[in-house]
Each structure stands twice: as C-alpha cells, then as structure tokens.
Amino acid sequence: MSSDNKEISITVSHGGTTHPLSLLPDTTLAYLQARLEELTSVPTNNQKLLYKGKNSVPEDATIVDAGLKDGTKVQLIGPTAEELGGLMAAESEHQRRERILRERAQKAPVKVRATGRASPSSDARYAFHRIEPLPHLPNPESARDLLTRLANDAAIRHVMRKHQFSVGLLTELAPHEQPHLLGLNVNAGQAIKLRLRTDRYDGFRTFKEVRRVLCHELTHNVWGDHDNNFKELNSLLNKEVAEFERAQAAGTHHLSDALGLESPHSALEAEAQEYVLGGGAYTLGGSGTSTPTDSPEERRRKVLEATMRRLQKEEEELEQRCGTAGH
Template identity: 80%
Template sequence: MEPIHISISHRGSIHPLSLLPEATLDYLHKRLEELTSVAPENQKLLYKGKKNVPGDATVAEAGLKDGTKVQLIGPTAEELGGLKATESEHQKKERILRERAQRAHVKVRSTSSTPSADSRYTFHRIEPLPHLPNPSSARDLLNKLANDPAIRHVMSKHQFAVGVLTELAPHEQPHLLGLNVNAGQAIKLRLRTDRYDGFRTYKEVRRVLCHELTHNVWGDHDNNFKELNSTLNKEVAEFERAQAAGTHFLNDPGFEAPQSALEAEAQAYVLGGSQVLGGASTSSATDSPEERRRKVLEATMNRLRKEEQELEDRCGTSAPEQ
C-alpha cells in the first residue's frame, strides 16, 4: 500500500511523517514521543476528520489521510518531571513540619476532628513564572482566582483540590489557554496577552479555570465533561447573583425551568446581568418581554457554546488512553 504523508505541528515545529495506512495509532504515538518528548498518554491530536477509535486501530481508520495536518498538544516529560520534583520537595517540607509538631507535643483545641473544607478543597500553592515580566502582578491575579468566593464555593461543593495553580507562558505554548496535569496535581492558566503588554480579562481566565477544574473529574471533552463544566459555570454565576441579591434562589418568573446544564448556565448569566456573555439578539420593538428574554437566552447559549469550543480546542488536557 502507498504510504500516507502527514505533518505534525508541535509548539512551532513541524515534523513530517510517512506512515503505512495499516500502521496503528499506538505506533504513531510512540513515534511522536521520540520526536517531541510528549508521552503517549499525554498526547492530544487535533486534525480535520478525527475519529474516536482505540489505540490498536489503524491511522487510516482514525481518519488520517495523505496531506493531513495534525496539531499535537501535551506537556513534555521535562515539564512533568519538574512538576513532580516541585511536588516532592513540598511533600518533604510538610513531613518535616509534621514531625516537629509531634515532637513538641502541643495540644490544640478544636471544634472539629477533621480539617475544614476550606483547607482541603483549595489551591495548595500559587506559583507565577518568575522569568516572565511583572511576576508580582501574575501572583496577584492567581491569588484573586484562588480566593474568588464563587470558585471556592464550587471547589468545596464538588470537593476539588489542586496542588499548584500556575501560569502558561504565551511564547512557549501559544496555542493553549489552560492545562490540567494529572487530574489536579497542577493547573496552568494563560494569564498574559501574546505580546506580554498586559493580562487577559479576569472573567476570561476564570472561565478557563472552571474548564480545567472539570478535568479533575473527566479527562476527555465528552458529554460527561460538558455537563459538569456547564454546571460549574452556572453555579459560579448563580453564586455571584445570590451574593449581590442577598439570596440563594433564582426566582425570576420570566424564565421557565432549564432543560439542560447549558441552558441553566446561560439563564444564570442572563439573570445575573452579564454584559460579556449576553451577546447580540434580534429582538424588535414589537416583541413581548417573554420573547425578548427568550432571544437573549438563545444568544447567550450560542455565545457560551462558541467560547467553550474555543476552550476545548486550546486546552492541553486529555484523558490517558486505555
């Protein structure tokens, strides 16, 4: 059989490959590991005509054809090794502190026998990248995200814990907006603009954070992921609206009960008065109030779908292959 020629794009480098149509995806992933140092279980391939098939399927069955351009996303072994080394050092310090506390025999009064939810379900470390401009501002933004009342609310409710909250360097991974390493070991967020002349808006970065928190539970961007991610965004919007209104209930009579998590999320944004996600509507002066609200809701749902698709396309997280 005639070989197929494909090109792999990874962080600005192009790697041409020639494969027989009967070659398996497992073989392709091993070749890519040799070229890029990205382990097979961390590789995510993006290309037109992609099909969900097992690793022993052929590249032809996976939708790869002659001339296909493929984008490879995933952390390298060196990056993961650095994270593990940092985590190991942190664990060593915690062990030393525990041993000191035990030797001191200090008795502490407590009203609870278990750690508080705030201490367990949180971001345990904040680490801006010191080699990038203005790291103090990056730290302030990461701290604001970590202490955002709505984010803390959903983390406690869903029992999410993250080891390290840090940032992505635009010049190193320009195609990524977020990355979740090992289901919560670390979350990396794109904080800065392409030219390092400022930071992305807070709500944009926080929405990426909700996306990456969902990867604590679900690896692939399947229906389970979409449902939970939409629920998290809805709960963030509801929490903020409840805080502003002094209540924990959505009781606007102009909306019917939502039929899906996405609709509930959009409804929460509309009721919260969001100007970022509402989008333009086609309402006219003759529309009834209910019709205008319906059109605004539809426009908001469309905007949310587009934004979430962009996050999926620019997310470096994927589930390990079985």
C-alpha cells in the first residue's frame, strides 16, 4: 500500500461509547456518516461531528478534505432514531394531556381563596410539567440542574401562577441543530426549548440570561407574533420578575398588582433604574461618558439612558433569535 493510500485511524465517541475506525484517505464524508449511523443509530441528517481542524465541505468531499487526520478524536453529537421517536411520542402525549386540562378548566373554573391567591391545586397546574435535557449532548445532568433551577425559580413560578401559564415540557435547544435560535415555544406552551449551552459546548449560559429568554417564550403562550400586544406582556413579565425579587430581598411580598398592561418600555426603565440606584458603574463609552463636572443627577441620567439602550438592544436580539413568531 502506497503512502498516499495509507489508512487513517480516527476515534469517534458518542454517548459514552468509543468507536475506532480505519478509513482510506479517499473515503467520502457521506460514507463515514453512513458508517456512523450503523454504529450509533444516529441518522446522518442529525449527526454533528466535532473535532479540531474541521473544514466546512460538501458530503461528497473526502475525509481528508474535511480535515480528518490520522489519530483525530471526533465527538459525535446527535439523537438516535429511537430517541427522536420517543421525543415525538412524548410531545404528542403531552399535547393530549394539555388538551384535557384545557377542557377541564373550561368546564370547572378555578376556585380562588378570599386572600386572592390561587388554590394549591391550581398552583400545581400552572407550572412546567416535565423537564428533559437532551441526553445526546455532553453533561446532561448539568443541563437538567439549570432547567430545574429555572422551573423552580420563585419569580418565574409567581408570574406563571399570576398569568395562569402551563407548559408541558421544558427542554433545551442544541446549538448545532438551530444555531441562530435562543428560544422556541411549541404550540403555545406544549413545549418551551431554551438555548442553555455556549456555541462551543464548553459551558452554559448565565442563569439570568436564560431566564430572560424564558420570560420571552412564556409570553408566546398568549401572543404568537412580536407585535405591540406581545411587547406589552413581555415587558410586564420582566417587570413582575424584577419586582418579585426586590420584594424578596426587602423581606416582604407586597407586590404591585397592575390592573392594566404596562408600556413596552416600563420593564426596561425599572431594570435600568435598579441598575443606577444599585450602584452601577458611571463610566460609559461614547457620548454618554460622565465627566467630573457632571452632577449626580446628570450622571444617573446618562447611565439610565445607556442602560436603556443596552436593554432594548437585548430585547431586539431576543426577537431576532426567537423561533416562535410566525409559526
């Protein structure tokens, strides 16, 4: 065998199992993926191969063109056919159960105590009924912990009870499957999927960052498009989360109970004010930079304006990276 045809040995890991493979340099990437489907039951269109030196090439390219070398270690990420079928069946079952719950709610309105708080039975209904990380991604237990923390967050539970939100499944989005999305609400609460991981799979996004996306997707339980109705309710949810946490920090649960929806900017203003009053940095770039001659009120005004711009930019990014609107 000539040196040009010397076999290339690679190691592919998936789901805790290692698969050593020896391939000729002219082996196509499509052939490799078909072989991996035989070994792991992960369909080729769901396969994501992670390795150093990876090149973006068509399926008919060779493994050498794709950047695979002798001794390369490859991480295969993707759900098996069985896992895909199970997820679809589970979502179908949850859709049926959610329909039954909605029908029951229409026939028997929820009883409310004299205190104005919902009964324990209704509290249990307005929650996330199932939590599932994606088992084919690395470190699923850490993903489960983050999902559980989100589902049990006192502020999130408060707004879910107040607005009577019910979600069948809380799970995650795989960065490689829909890389442009941060969140997705399926069928107005049948399932909410959140981007938990960094793009490189080397860690998880911050809790508050993911929780802000969760508030955005909970708003899609009511409104499908990012219109003014959506913006008002989303703003209200973020405001109520901030209010709840401030009340907890102050040792009281006295919360304002808005009779109508706030303006789209009210939650942003509340968060910006909290940033300023809480001692946020006063040195800002651009035209908002404070000077030694500024009065305390002028410095706070500049910080408030800069923070408002930052928060509004975050909201715009959430809308652009949300997969729900238009579905």
